[in-house]
Amino acid sequence: MDRELLLLGLLRRQEMHGYQLHEFIDRDLTVCTDLKKPTAYFLLDKMLTAGWIAEKAEQAGHRPSRRVFAITPEGEAAFQRLLRANLAGWSRAHFPGDIGLAFVDALDPAEAAQLLRHRRDILMAELAAARATPTHAGSLQWLIEHQVQHLAAELDWLDTVLARLDHQAQATIRSQARRPKQQVAAR
Amino acid sequence: MDRELLLLGLLRRQEMHGYQLHEFIDRDLTVCTDLKKPTAYFLLDKMLTAGWIAEKAEQAGHRPSRRVFAITPEGEAAFQRLLRANLAGWSRAHFPGDIGLAFVDALDPAEAAQLLRHRRDILMAELAAARATPTHAGSLQWLIEHQVQHLAAELDWLDTVLARLDHQAQATIRSQARRPKQQVAAR
DNA sequence: TTTTCCATGTAACTCGTTACATGATTTC
DNA sequence: GAAATCATGTAACGAGTTACATGGAAAA
DSSP, X not given: OHHHHHHHHHHHHSOEEXXXXXXXXXXXXXXXXXXXXXXXXXXXXXXXXXTSEEEEEEOOTTSOOEEEEEEOHHHXXXXXXXXXXXXXXXXXXOOHHHHHHHTGGGSOHHHHHHHHHHHHHHHHHHHHHHHXXXXXXXXXXXXXXXXXXXXXXXXXXXXXXXXXXXXXXXXHHHHHHHSTXXXXXXX | OHHHHHHHXXXXXXXXXXXXXXXXXXXXXXXXXXXXXXXXXXXXXXXXXXXXXXXXXXXXXXXXXXXXXXXXXXXXXXXXXXXXXXXXXXXXXXXXXXHHHHTGGGSOHHHHHXXXXXXXXXXXXXXXXXXXXXXOSTTHHHHHHHHHHHHHHHHHHHHHHHHHHHHHHHHXXXXXXXXXTSOOOXX
């Protein structure tokens, strides 16, 4: 119900058509959430039949006709309900990248570090993108702010992991230097 | 492919049956990831047909017979491939709870704070659970460690949000005291 | 003139969950 | 004797994605 809450929240401030909603989310909120076009249209249709929103046709010049959606009183009630439920609850974020980290000791620490530096590049780009997103009014901005904080924390964590791996790699090199004829110890 | 990587990684250290795998993930890794029983069995069957793992029947006393899975050379190759892909890549974590936050200014700040304090209780419990999970050998422990760091950061963020809301609530009370006959200013 | 933008959608598919089913066995 | 544990599954459903389709208008 979180995506419905998002759409209702946006329509509450201003009536919009589907394309416009998707564009806004894709352009200004992409660092926090994402909503594909077919999903957006599907959810809007669902909310339309539920009576949460009402549509009206609109024509701008010779452009394709738009279905402009506005929130209804039932929609406002649903918004209030969903908002309270969302704020009072909490659901765990999942980090797919952690699963690899759990088995990183199956790899040579130097190679693992190299792979993770690639991850670090992506993270840096993401952080830059988050910092570059235009500012919004009110608490909508908190969404971006939280994301920036989170990404900065992720970068910190990744750096401590990299430091550990570099340390391990150094230890491997030293032990190789000490016993030059022996195999590298099993990791 | 992250769940496959998880299962392969666990089977690499020790051969296990489906129930045992699910139990381990549900008991020791629940703060980081989750894998429902039918999903586990489904993935194991899929990996079996793919030749990544091999099964053998095992009987322990008069208990139901188990299908014990062990990783095959093809499975090991897949593990190596998936691991490298996972480590080099990154995918954004999504925070459903943020969507509510984005529209928190639709509510009275005092009520919003009250709802978020409920969220805070859940977060605290989750953090305690993460800290209480048994320690594992090697980098598997990093999974837990990262989760603890993340949850602590989330708690911090929530507290700054609560501080802001309390501040807003105070401002509201002051303005009400100053103009006792007037309506509360629209938010 | 070819590409991109605007604006809508449909169909097929994947992934994962929920709910249910089985049957013996140990624990309360 | 009832309930929980062990160990396996199946069937149905739902949410969301990908890929595709349409067709005119503006931009390159």
